[in-house]
Amino acid sequence: MSTPMDAFDDVRPAVECLDLLPAPVAAALRDRRGNVPVEQVRYVDTDPERADTAVLVEHCGAWLLEQSANCVVVAGGRGGAVTLAACMVLAHTRADVNGVVRRHLGARKASFAPAGTATGESGMEFGGITPIGLPDGWPLLVDAAVAEVPHAVIGSGSRRGKLIVPGALLAGLPGAVVLEGLGV
Template sequence: MDAMSDVFGTLDAVPAADRPDLLAAPVRAAIHLIPEALVAAIDPAYADTENLCAHYGVPMDASANAVIVRGTRAGVDSHACCMTLAHRRVDVNNVVRRRLNARKASFAPMDFAVEATGMEYGGINPVGLPAGWPIWVDGAVADRDWVCIGSGVRHSKLFIPVAGLLALPGVERVDDLARDVG
């Protein structure tokens, strides 16, 4: 098995451009930036990462989650998207807060994240995010060949080459952005 096929588990992935019905509108508009992207339909009941991995056999260390973080300084908010592998947690209080030059940083409220991205909760990803938002990719993600990420909706998942992710506008590799859980 090659590195790419290891990420699919039992899912059948097809070129994302061929299945726009499986992508949220902002993802659909930006998917051309990663032409190798693949998408697979899933049961939305298994959209959360742990359930997805257990049900479909997608490896946890090939599953990357995106979180939207809000930093605040002097009443002004700034936002960033942070990508980490499913078994790691973003260091919001230290690394992210400093990078945002914020006095306080926290996960953005779900309602804000959904409205600002145009994506469903549990499907938010860096493809098609608002212009100007930094996208920080943890070194553990950047070292993978391919990852499984949200598609903007809960009824599918994207499989993308990490080289394509790192080439998106506003993306920066940030080593030690996240820590292992446990």
């Protein structure tokens, strides 16, 4: 089986490409401490027109779908208070926003956050939001299947470029909670 690194011509350590990443992502990588060394995070420069997973998979091959993960921002509300959270699910699944996410956040209602809210609050571009460098205090809900992948292709915070990250690193990010059944 191919690895995500096989799908791209130029794969570099992300810490060598900090100038190509949005400020919150670059800062999070620069300051990264954890069980998985930051040197295992890779950066690949991709055409912004291929930022969407379906387009990237069409270009690189269907096998890449099983090794890609998406980060979506959700808003959970209860009594006028809104909590923003990020969810990481494998690309061939969708986040169970109205079930697992809503219950975990203790929200009465949960939905995908408006694009302007997601980008404005995260400092990242729509279509490239990544769990690396999220604002302090945001819950990061990681599907157990994502935590188990050896390497996942994820957004880089920008529509240009992707990160290839060990699932264990995603599970160990600040605010991360691994949940069974998040991706359905």
